[in-house]
Amino acid sequence: MAKVVAELKYSAEHEWVAADGSGPANIGISAVAAEALGDIVYVDLPEVGSTVTAGETCGEVESTKSVSDLYAPVTGEVVEINDEVVSDPALINNDPYGAGWLFKVAVTEEGPLMSAEEYASANGGEL
Numbered sequence: 001m002a003k004v005v006a007e008l009k010y011s012a013e014h015e016w017v018a019a020d021g022s023g024p025a026n027i028g029i030s031a032v033a034a035e036a037l038g039d040i041v042y043v044d045l046p047e048v049g050s051t052v053t054a055g056e057t058c059g060e061v062e063s064t065k066s067v068s069d070l071y072a073p074v075t076g077e078v079v080e081i082n083d084e085v086v087s088d089p090a091l092i093n094n095d096p097y098g099a100g101w102l103f104k105v106a107v108t109e110e111g112p113l114m115s116a117e118e119y120a121s122a123n124g125g126e127l
Helices: 031-037 083-087 090-094 116-123
Strands: 015-018 025-029 040-044 057-063 067-071 074-081 103-110
Touching: 025 074, 031 057, 040 090, 083 090
Parallel strands: none
Antiparallel strands: 015 025, 025 103, 040 057, 057 067, 074 103
């Protein structure tokens, strides 16, 4: 069973948000999504300085199985992208909550997010 990290919030589209209110929020995709996708071979992330809107597409994640849209779980300005994951998308499979983070957003508004417990219950993840 895929791991779900208790300290994070999750979107219905399988993105996670790490925000403590002291700075930009880290965004990534859950281990549940990474496992379902299989070997991730390409990511297309929003550009630094662009604005993302909660619930709207902001990029793509491509695996050997399929291409999936990446949805913004929050609204705000993209302040950083993870260049390492662009160069080595397998980081998402290997460490989705650490080195496999995708981008950081200066959040102006959160979209509808679930707690780790709600997300795990809905998606078969394990806390």
